[in-house]
Amino acid sequence: MTGPVEPRRGAVRPVSVRLTGGFWARRQTVNGTATMRHSRTWMDRLGWTGNFRAPGTAVTRGREFSDSEVYKLAEALCWESARPGGEPHDDELAELTALIGGAQDADGYLHTAYGRPGQPRRYSDRHFGHDLYCAGHLIQASVAAARTGRAPGLLDIGIRAADHICAEFADDGFCGHPEVETALVELYRVTGERRYLDQAAAFVNRRGHRSLPEHEFGWQYFQDAVPIRSGTVFHGHAVRALYLAAGAVDVAVETGDDELLEAVARQFDRTLARRTHLTGGMGSRHMDESFGEDFVLPPDRAYSETCAGVATVQLAHRLLLATGDPRYGDIVDRVLHNVIATSIADDGRSFFYANTLQQRTPSEAPTFKKFSGGARAPWFEVSCCLNNMARLIASLGSYFATEDSGGVQLHQFAPMRVEAGGMVLDVDTGYPDDGVVTVTVVEAPAVPRTLTLRVPEWAAGADGVHRRVFQAGERIRLDLPMRPRWTFPDPRADALRGCAAVEVGPIVMCAESTDQEDGVHLDEIQVDTSVAPEAGAAKGRRAKPADSGWPYRSHRPALERPDPVVVPLLPYHRWARRGPSTMRIWLPTT
Amino acid sequence: MTGPVEPRRGAVRPVSVRLTGGFWARRQTVNGTATMRHSRTWMDRLGWTGNFRAPGTAVTRGREFSDSEVYKLAEALCWESARPGGEPHDDELAELTALIGGAQDADGYLHTAYGRPGQPRRYSDRHFGHDLYCAGHLIQASVAAARTGRAPGLLDIGIRAADHICAEFADDGFCGHPEVETALVELYRVTGERRYLDQAAAFVNRRGHRSLPEHEFGWQYFQDAVPIRSGTVFHGHAVRALYLAAGAVDVAVETGDDELLEAVARQFDRTLARRTHLTGGMGSRHMDESFGEDFVLPPDRAYSETCAGVATVQLAHRLLLATGDPRYGDIVDRVLHNVIATSIADDGRSFFYANTLQQRTPSEAPTFKKFSGGARAPWFEVSCCLNNMARLIASLGSYFATEDSGGVQLHQFAPMRVEAGGMVLDVDTGYPDDGVVTVTVVEAPAVPRTLTLRVPEWAAGADGVHRRVFQAGERIRLDLPMRPRWTFPDPRADALRGCAAVEVGPIVMCAESTDQEDGVHLDEIQVDTSVAPEAGAAKGRRAKPADSGWPYRSHRPALERPDPVVVPLLPYHRWARRGPSTMRIWLPTT
DSSP states (O other), X not given: OOOSOOOSXXXXXXXOOEEOSHHHHHHHHHIIIIIHHHHHHHHHXXXXXXXXXXXXXXXXXXXXXXXXXXXXXXXHHHHHHHSTTOOOOHHHHHHHHHHHHHTOOTTSOOOTTSSSTTSOOTTOOTTTOOHHHHXXXXXXXXXXXXXXXXXXXXXXXXXXXXXXXXXXXXXXXXXXXXXXXXXXXXXHHHHOOHHHHHHHHHHHHHTTSOOSXXXXXXXXXXXXXXXXXXXXXXXXXXXXXXXXXXXXXXXXXXXXXXXXXXXXHHHHHHHHHHSBOTTSOXXXXXXXXXXXXXTOOOGGGOOOBHHHHHHHHHHHHHHHHHHOOTTHHHHHHHXXXXXXXXXXXXXXXXXXXXXXXXXXXXXXXXXXXXXXXSSOBSOOSSOHHXXXXXXXXXXXXXXXXXXXTTEEEEOSOSSEXXXXXTEEEEEEEOTTTOOEEEEEEEEOOSSOXXXXXXXXXXXXXXXXXXXXOOOTTOEEEEEOOOOOEEEEEOXXXXXXXXXXXXXXXXXXXXXXXXXXXXXXXXXXXXXXXXXXXXXXXXXXEEEEEOOOSSXXXXXXXXXXXXXXXXXXXXXXXXXXXXXXXXXXXXXEBO | OOOSOOOSSSSSEEEOOEEOSHHHHHHHHHIIIIIHHHHHHHHHHTTTTHHHHOTTOSOOSSOTTHHHHHHHHHHHHHHHHHSTTOOOOHHHHHHHHHHHHHTOOTTSOOOTTSSSTTSOOTTOOTTTOOHHHHHHHHHHHHHHHHHHTOSTTHHHHHHHXXXXXXXXXXXXXXXXXXOHHHHHHHHHHHHOOHHHHHHHHHHHHHTTSXXXXXXXXXXXXXXXXXXXXXXXXXXXXXXXXHHHHHHHHHHHHHHTOHHHHHHHHHHHHHHHHHSBOTTSOBOXXXXXXXXXXXXXXXXXXXXXXXXXXXXXXXXXXXXXXXXXXXXXXXXXXXXXXXXXXXXXXXXXXXXXXXXXSEEOSOOOOOOSSOOOSSSOBSOOSSOHHHHHHHHHHHTGGXXXXXXXXXXXXXXXXXXXXXXXXXXXXXXXXXXXXXXXXXXXXXXXXXXXXXXXXXXXXXGBTBOOEEEEOOOTTOEEEEEOOOOOEEEEEOTTOGGGTTEEEEEETTEEEEEEGGGSOTTOOGGGEEEOTTSOOBTTEEEEEEEEEOOOSSSEESSOOOEEEEEEEEXXXXXXXXXXXXXXXXXXXXXXXX
């Protein structure tokens, strides 16, 4: 099997590994069974699959992007069916392929909500139509079908949709929500048809000239404020920005457009330095699901949409393949363990749409219409995240290792078998709970090879590069320091001033009310950063503020009862799994 | 002349004073001429007045609440025409009255966007229809007409609209946006017709039972999550919450419903203690223009909508009249000088819709569709604020003083003539720039009277109560301490941790980039609160943070160049009047 990203050029080549146990293999199992079934049940119940059965009907169920959820599920089912040890879903894929194909217009257009009698015209809503967005997900599903050999017939449907797009958008236009760009490049990679790549390049280059009509969210939201080639930092709707950036990398790599590649890498760097939460989550604003300005990173109003996490992994992986720079693995590591792992429930049947970094009140659960809150929900009116995670987790083995002519690079750590660069490797580790990574060489050629293990930025000093003739049976050990550590924010991050967080390896820790001493509220805690944190706790004091009227006073407020207190901590991704609670990652310091 | 709020009961009675000079009299002049003309020009240009001319046409211009802007302007024109020294607008009022009356349906219904062939049905959008909201503003305009003797015929139009509402909503229903409640009570006060009061009471009591359909903003937004009688703190859409609370006070006062009055007072208290910005601004969220949770008060994402400021003044004034508690004057003072005065441009022709407490980048100006930003704009698609300020400022003389059987209470300070409680008083002051308030007794009865001047909370210790037989010509002097002072936030306000602000009297100060030393950026400044601030500056240091990649580090960031620096300050309401700039009220401390 291969994966969703298969560039024809780049510094390193993608490799698919078999995850054999541990943190992510467990989640792959839940994903391939419970989550995919859960998703299908909801989409049947809400009529999103049914929309494809009645293509002549004016009324469709769901939203203008609900078609895409069916495609994302189909993509996930392909990866899952082909994954070593995965659950085969060939019957369902055949059924979905027939369903989807039956709704396609003769000229290749496919959207169940547009273009038929009584429906709005095709492409009539340039801001929120999502016609091309949905087509992009269809094409990605068709690419997955081709690469896995599953869902016969789905590739042809994707090709017809792509051909229609190339004809319709030969001269101008683009979608309010980027997504089709990566899809068209991947279809080029599968078919070798250059016109798909050219069309993707045209979409990337057409944006940024404020050609869309004015909207209250501004051109930034739609990624139409500035050409990505001349941007300085990601802005506007986070998922739109990251999907577009991924498409731009794909175009840049295949066309040799180094200027475009550097432009995206530069913007990603600056976004990581100024617009990213400690968890790796992106997006500060609820209103338009967008990036905040530099250093606007309020934990209590963090948006950090799950889909933005998926998109960050997709983008970082593409930049890693293009440049070979291992530091892109750091952000993948961080996002997987602190955004993706946080979003999904243990049973795979509910999820966070937004991943707040602070919960102030044991809030009511989100509802079908209201996406943010302090509890995971089984489904939302906009349920993009669940199927996005499903396709990511099912194909996760393609994000962990790469190869080049000199050897193999291990970017993420898990129990896994890696066959790449002429070598067969077995990796054993308790990561992320444990920092020891052991690589056993199963097969190796009789020539020197370079085996590179990523050394995370928090483990600077460790040596991860090994170059020699490897012998079958020999072991390479990487020992990453897993002692809990204090982390301090940039002083320009106003919302984090006077706070510190605890991290352990790639894991961001949090304090959840559930674990605190009786009667100790999280807004009373101050931690002492002069004392090293322990694995599950920090030392601090309890400082209950005096309650009174107007909260702005002429003296620094006196604190009642500054009693010493131990503050139990747990991994952020484990929070909100034991009933309503309050939570904070950033802890005020004494 | 009287004012917009004329309760039949209450601890003190409203009085209308004549503002004779100073801060607000200047703004009344600009308001009565430039602002009202500016508003009319825009509404003509955009077709909002024209909607009334073509009532049979299916297509209307503007939004579902644009009718209300015409009514608010009519109300403002009434107050302005009747204000001593005001600009008479009787011709325009006659024209508007004819225009409005011509669009009214035979049964009293009046909304230019509903109910006619090709338009949506009346009251068909329970969330955002704004039918009753618009009717409320129509009725308030008709009340202003009746009280000022201006706009003959407008009262009858309002009465017909109210009678229609009483018939249509006898048994159930209410508007997604409260507003009609205060209007109906005021119409009861003008006409003595009890059914208007009963209808208002019914609207207040029907809310809070989650009877509206589910919406992504939640029931809180629409003030339908919990009955106001049992609420603990204001929540949801700030303007909706405050308008409803004002209506509830009106109902409570006229029906003797002390439980309801106390419920509103309790919620207002808690809102001031936990959900109000230093400026007195309310609303923390851009997404749904709503209150944040307790202590969620980010300065850089403060919403603090101008209309919420107007509504806070209206609510506090009602509670002041009901209870006689002078501390409600504190919040009126704060909001007038830091929200209302900030919003409006010196020429009265542009305004802030949202009043941020921190501007990080010299941002692009707001646009017709995008309301928040670092510059005032002449108009918005939703231009509620400008006409709301116009009617408030034109009637501002009714908010400054009250009377009871024992004497006169002065709640706000301005050069003014007060005729109340059997006395005639001339007030002279340079407030808010100067703290000396001199009251000259022009006439007084030969019996003891009590003259009470509000002592703001920042002036605690001063004596504002004088009871005796006053002599014509005698002077009473109040000397309020106007030395600049440091103000510190409640430690639970996470977004303000480690910061302090400077206040001078009722004025919140800010640092604007325009005034800083060459090359000193506002994100580099730390102030030293051990040194008393001066009128126009604080002492501090410049601490440029090191720029690097990932902004979360294992050591507190080292600061480059901690040079001593003087930080010039100016009143917050003066910011953004000299071109694009950055600004902050809350300054990090050393």
